[in-house]
Amino acid sequence: xxxxTQLDSQVPVFEEAPVELRCNYSSSVSVYLFWYVQYPNQxxxxxxKYLSGSTLVESINGFEAEFNKSQxxxxxxxxxxxxxxxxxxxxxxxxxxxxxxxxxxxxxRLLVRP
Amino acid sequence: SQTIHQWPATLxxxxxxxxxxECTVEGTSNPNLYWYRQAAGRGLQLLFYSVGIGQxxxxxxxxxxxxxxxxxxxxxxxxxxxxxxxGFYLCAWIQxxxxxxxxxxxRLTVV
Numbered sequence: 001x002x003x004x005t006q007l008d009s010q011v012p013v014f015e016e017a018p019v020e021l022r023c024n025y026s027s028s029v030s031v032y033l034f035w036y037v038q039y040p041n042q043x044x045x046x047x048x049k050y051l052s053g054s055t056l057v058e059s060i061n062g063f064e065a066e067f068n069k070s071q072x073x074x075x076x077x078x079x080x081x082x083x084x085x086x087x088x089x090x091x092x093x094x095x096x097x098x099x100x101x102x103x104x105x106x107x108x109r110l111l112v113r114p
Numbered sequence: 115s116q117t118i119h120q121w122p123a124t125l126x127x128x129x130x131x132x133x134x135x136e137c138t139v140e141g142t143s144n145p146n147l148y149w150y151r152q153a154a155g156r157g158l159q160l161l162f163y164s165v166g167i168g169q170x171x172x173x174x175x176x177x178x179x180x181x182x183x184x185x186x187x188x189x190x191x192x193x194x195x196x197x198x199x200x201g202f203y204l205c206a207w208i209q210x211x212x213x214x215x216x217x218x219x220x221r222l223t224v225v
Contacts, residue, residue: 006157032212044158044204044216051212090157099163099171100146100208106157 002027004091004105012111015083021076021108023065023091031093033074034102035065038088047089050074061085086112116141120205120217127224133178133192135220137205140186145207147188149180150216152202164188200224 007022025031035047048059055067065076074091091105117140127133139145146165150158160173162180170180177196181189188205205217 034212034214043218046214049212094212094214098165100212101148101160101163101173102206102208102214103160104150104158 002029002031002093002095002103004093004103006089006091006105006108008108009106010109010111012113013081014113016080018079019077019081019085019110021089021091021110023074023076023105025072025074025091025093027072027093027095030096032096033065033067034092034094035059035063035074035076036090036092036104038090038107040087044090047076081110081112083112083114085110116209116215118205118207118215118217120220122220123218124221125223127195127222129197129224130194133190133195133199133222135190135203135205135222137188137190137217138186139188139207142186142207142209144185145209147182148206148208149188149190150204150206152204152219154201158204162190195224197224 003026005024013019033050036044037047038044048057050057050067058064063078065074067074088107088109090107092102094102120137148163149161151161152158163171164182178192200223203220206214208214
């Protein structure tokens with residue numbers, strides 16, 4: 001079975017400060033890794049994903065995540081956050097079998113303060 | 115184009131009443147389909163998934179059931195709703211290259 005642990009339920013940070021949202025996973029089989037974002041009263045949007053290749057992946061709005069196989073982690077980082085980054089962030093893994101089911105963590109609420 | 119439709123957007127139902135939520139996908143064939151529930155203040159829990167017509171896998175025991183009567187149609191049902199069934203229900207499908215697409219969701223309140 002697969003599981004995803006997001007260690008922080010809420011992360012408050014001041015605008016323009018750096019932030020790291022932590023994600024660890026557990027799986028007996030290979031997985032793909034994802035970060036999704038949910039802005040207030042909106043649906044889920046894909047932020048970035050790791051399928052293969054370079055372990056560092058980047059999004060178009062300045063977020064990046066690094067796949068660390070030995071530590072089974074996929075932490076999300078941004079060097080300087082904006083008020084508009086306030087949202088719920090979900091880490092997820094996809095199982096490499098015929099189901100391709102996506103298993104989510106419990107989410108981290110990022111609160112950016114002025 | 116490939117799109118996913120989910121309805122209704124909101125629903126208020128009394129305890130003990132039946133439920134039927136529908137999800138349809140356009141622009142693809144034989145997609146893997148998924149039902150998720152997001153309870154207030156919690157993450158997304160995978161409820162059911164389907165890899166083909168009539169093929170349903172349940173991830174957690176619960177008061178709900180799912181069916182896939184057609185290739186691009188996925189239905190979530192209940193015979194008698196419980197208060198604990200309240201939540202935000204999302205349908206999703208997987209595109210090529212692991213692009214998961216989510217519907218706009220149904221907010222269910224059981225009263």
